[in-house]
Amino acid sequence: MLLDFHSEIYSWIRGGLFVLFIYHFLIFFQNKSKLYLYYSLYLLALTIYLFQHLLPEETSTFYNYLNFPIQFLAYAAYVAFARDLLDTRAHLIKWDKYFEIEIKILLILAVVFVLIQFLFGENYQNKAFVIIAPFLTLFTLASFYVIISKIKDNSARYFVAGSLIYVLLANVSFIEIITGPKFFIDYGVQPMFFVYLGAFLQSIIFSIIIGFIIKRIQDKSKNAEVRLAVKLKEMEELKMTALQSQMNPHFLFNSLNSINNFVLKNEVEKASDYITKFSKLIRVILNSSSSPTSSLSEELTILALYVKLEQMRVTGGFNYNVTIGDNINSESIKVPPLFLQPFIENAIWHGIMKKKGEKTIDLSIKEDNGYVLCEILDNGVGINKTKQITHLSQKKKFFGAEATENRIRILHQNKGVDIEIKDISNENTTGTKVSIRFPLN
Known part of the structure; x- marks a missing residue:
């Protein structure tokens, strides 16, 4: 079975390598990573090299031109793959230069061996390869030592293990150049069997390494997404803090001004x-x-304290009524601090303050189809009249109301948040209604 290149074991290995080539080449087109390009080219060159034994005898002359050059091209793609896989540009800065030189030498040798075949024939190719192979093997073994000693990573260890298996088994097969094929055939095995076996074992190990790399990239991507989400949350909190820090001096100034008036x-x-x-x-x-x-x-506790202060400032005071729906759990609902205060303040100083007679502000909070609906209703002069008096444009909002609207939209990521300020004045009554709607959860 091991003497016939058409047997199942050889066919399975050749087919498996070709399928791996297609798979990694398609991945390269998806993510444009050179890692998959170099590995797919290596697998393609290796597959072409192993298909030589299926060619008819009349094509053997053509294959003599391809035999050694395709091996050099495969090795060049392998070195390029190793540089990208192990990131030798970062981890092996000095040795990486040797890898770069090696790739260039291998590409030159591929061309040189075609010329040797054309000018001198196959025997001279064999002699030249016998001279070159020990140097390539020694450099490869030295590279493995450098990789293991400098890169403390499981991927590097698996890579060296897979490569070492292939190098050692391939050198067993290349003994055929010295001893001739009869030495192996007497033991019931083709000399190239060891190259097949090495390629098979190496491809399994390399596939495991690439699987590890894909998983590592996915984990990094997930971690990056988590870190991004945390940073975005921190940024939103900073925005809210900034808006709140703008509101607090505004509120303090008005309160201190009232104390000054009493004095x-x-x-x-x-x-x-x-x-x-x-x-x-x-x-x-x-x-x-x-x-x-x-x-x-x-x-609501803070708001009640604030309203008591404002009732002292307003001549004649005003009525303040709060109604909370049965479905509202005020302990569990999260809101930006002082998010209602600016609207109550506007209702007082831009609404009922300018009205004669009884002054009233009603605050109701209720559940509305999975949302919290806060309504502030005053019987002041109305928002339209206030804008005429203060020369505000229809589109401009009072400072505190605008800052609070931004804060509550940030808290709920602008999902399901609706804030409406409406003048409800008519022939019989005047006033303003503020509706703030946001998700219950």
Whole structure:
């Protein structure tokens, strides 16, 4: 069986190598990685070399031109594959230069051996190869030593193991050049059997290495995606913190201005009471400012303190009513800190502040088909009238409202977030309605 190149064992090895060539060549076209190109070219050259024994005798003259050159081309592709696989440009900077020179020498030898066959014949090719082969083998073994000693990686060890198996078995086959084929045939085996066996074992090991590399790339890709997601989250949190840091001075300025007004009017008791409530509010805000989000329950507590302060500032005060739906768990719902405060502030100072008579602000929070719906309704002069008075354009928003809208959109990645400010004034009544809708979970 081992004497007939048409037997199944030889056919399976040749077919397997050709299938591997097609497979890696197609992968190269998909991802344009030279690793797969070099390996596929190596497999192609090796397959062509092994098909020599199936050619009819009348083509033997042609094959004499191809025999040794195709081996040099296969070895050149193998060295290029090794450089890319092991990244010798980075790990073996000095030795990599020798690999580069070796590839050029092998390509030159492929051409030289064609000329030797043309000018002198097959015998001279054999003699020339006997001279060259020991040098190639010694350089290969030295390269294996350098790779193992310098690159501490399983891929390098497997690569050297697979290559060493092929080199040793191939050199067993090349003994035929010295002893002649009869030495092997007497033992019931073709001399080239050892090249076939070496190529088979090497291809299995190399395929395992490439599998490891693909898995490593996938793991790196997954890790990169996780790191990217973390960085994006951090970036979103920084955006929210930046917007919040812009809002806090705005709120503090208005509050301190109120204290100043009490002092100027010589209303000492009101100023003292306001400062007490204000300090309590600031303490609560500072405790919640370490996180980009807070619970809806915390938000409503802060908002209640804020409204008490504002009720002291507004002449005659105003009514503030809060309604929370039965399906709302205010402890579990996360919101940006002070996300309702700017809208309440606008309702007070741009709505009911300019209205005479009873002033009312109603806040309702309810569940609406998997969303949280917050509605702020005031009976002030209306947003349209306010814009006319303050000369604001229809498109421009009050600072706090715009910053809060950006924060809540960032928190929910702009998914399912809807904020609408609507003037509900008519012939009988005036007012503004703010609707904030965002996902419940």
